[in-house]
Amino acid sequence: MQKKIAEAENYLIHSYNRYPVMLDHGEGVYLYDTEGKKYLDFGGGIAVCALGYSDETYKNALKEQIDRGIHFSNYFYSEPLVKAAKGLADASGMDKVFMANSGGEANEGALKLARKYAIMKGHEERHEIVSMDKAFHGRSMGALSVTGTKKYREPFEPMIGGVSFARYNDLDSVKEKITNNTYAVIVEAVQGEGGIYPADREFLQGIRTLCDEHDIMMICDEIQCGMGRTGRMFAYQHYGIQPDIVTMAKGIGNGMTVGAFATTAEIAEALVPGDHGTTFGGNPLAAAAVSVTLDIFAKNNIVQHVAETGVYLGERLEEIVKAKKIARETRGLGLMRGLELTEAAGPYVMKALEKGLILMSAGTNVIRFVPPLVIEKKHVDEMTAVLDKIL
Ligand SMILES: *Cc1c(COP(=O)(O)O)cnc(C)c1O
Numbered sequence: 001m002q003k004k005i006a007e008a009e010n011y012l013i014h015s016y017n018r019y020p021v022m023l024d025h026g027e028g029v030y031l032y033d034t035e036g037k038k039y040l041d042f043g044g045g046i047a048v049c050a051l052g053y054s055d056e057t058y059k060n061a062l063k064e065q066i067d068r069g070i071h072f073s074n075y076f077y078s079e080p081l082v083k084a085a086k087g088l089a090d091a092s093g094m095d096k097v098f099m100a101n102s103g104g105e106a107n108e109g110a111l112k113l114a115r116k117y118a119i120m121k122g123h124e125e126r127h128e129i130v131s132m133d134k135a136f137h138g139r140s141m142g143a144l145s146v147t148g149t150k151k152y153r154e155p156f157e158p159m160i161g162g163v164s165f166a167r168y169n170d171l172d173s174v175k176e177k178i179t180n181n182t183y184a185v186i187v188e189a190v191q192g193e194g195g196i197y198p199a200d201r202e203f204l205q206g207i208r209t210l211c212d213e214h215d216i217m218m219i220c221d222e223i224q225c226g227m228g229r230t231g232r233m234f235a236y237q238h239y240g241i242q243p244d245i246v247t248m249a250k251g252i253g254n255g256m257t258v259g260a261f262a263t264t265a266e267i268a269e270a271l272v273p274g275d276h277g278t279t280f281g282g283n284p285l286a287a288a289a290v291s292v293t294l295d296i297f298a299k300n301n302i303v304q305h306v307a308e309t310g311v312y313l314g315e316r317l318e319e320i321v322k323a324k325k326i327a328r329e330t331r332g333l334g335l336m337r338g339l340e341l342t343e344a345a346g347p348y349v350m351k352a353l354e355k356g357l358i359l360m361s362a363g364t365n366v367i368r369f370v371p372p373l374v375i376e377k378k379h380v381d382e383m384t385a386v387l388d389k390i391l
Helices: 002-011 056-068 079-092 103-120 141-145 150-156 171-177 201-214 235-239 284-299 302-323 346-354 377-390
Strands: 023-027 030-033 038-041 096-100 128-132 163-166 182-187 217-221 245-248 259-263 327-333 336-341 360-362 366-369
Touching: 038 377, 056 284, 079 096, 079 245, 079 259, 079 284, 096 103, 103 141, 103 182, 103 217, 103 245, 103 259, 141 150, 163 171, 171 201, 182 201, 201 217, 201 235, 284 302, 302 327, 302 336, 302 377, 346 360, 346 377
Parallel strands: 128 163, 128 182, 182 217, 217 245
Antiparallel strands: 023 030, 030 038, 096 259, 245 259, 327 336, 336 366, 360 366
């Protein structure tokens, strides 16, 4: 395996510090490397593999779609595309959907839609957007421009103009950043990469009110916290609010590369033919993945399962915080949780890996838990037993 990894490093641009593991296949909520070592997966391919690795209904739907056709262009309709769009619109409480290929692209499209909506309403001058410290919205230039972490942005400046960053969970700081030229506020209901920070109720509701008062778009980035991850279909649904635009990706296709943004019928009017597009977005294979994933969610009550298992995970992590000096606090919702340590999380993630447990970090000091949504309490216990040892 190490020889193959060395070969991979010969040919791959070193844009990631990968774990020294070459994966071979997955079964249930476990992954296996090419030497047969088994890993309990609490990373879920970064909050992607919602159904784990053995859902036969999912796999068969994709195999059937491969036989029918992997790609037709966006100049045609296809049944999987209709089903996926309807499913995502219904799940998010929206009317209309644009299918993209990734989270970053979903956010790019959302920014364009919000800007175009301002123009449609006669506010040509509105070119500013408010984002949050520690926000993560992707790596393409537009999405990166609204990403809060400076070290991701700075090497690539200048970014797109007009972006300001407010403090997360500080409504006054959002208020201060909104000007007469603002067209949108973009926010995660639970910040992911930034370190697993759930929004306070007053904060998210306050942003909703501010956006209404100023007639500007509230964009919720649900790419990580959406699709059942927090024990609701979308995380903003915990807060009793509805954004104007919602972006999604990661879990919505259970591993197929797919992203989307959804909005109301009125706002959707702002995009007309020629304004936005993508070659691959919504291709029948990706769309079939989305629609079968939504079907399985409904049939197996996945969201309810997450709500229950998530509470259990939270309780077990609270126990760890009580027992271990190095564990400072735990935060999160559902099966999206973080454990903040008093020191860097990276070395502990590596120790877990040696013991056959896949974890991820978020920020610098936070261990992130974003397992497949189908994990059971026994898997949580298996995970916390390893965590207990390594901490
Ligand atoms: C991962 C992520 C993105 C970027 O998605 P990609 O598919 O990597 O482009 C954007 N926003 C949030 C909240 C994410 O977690």
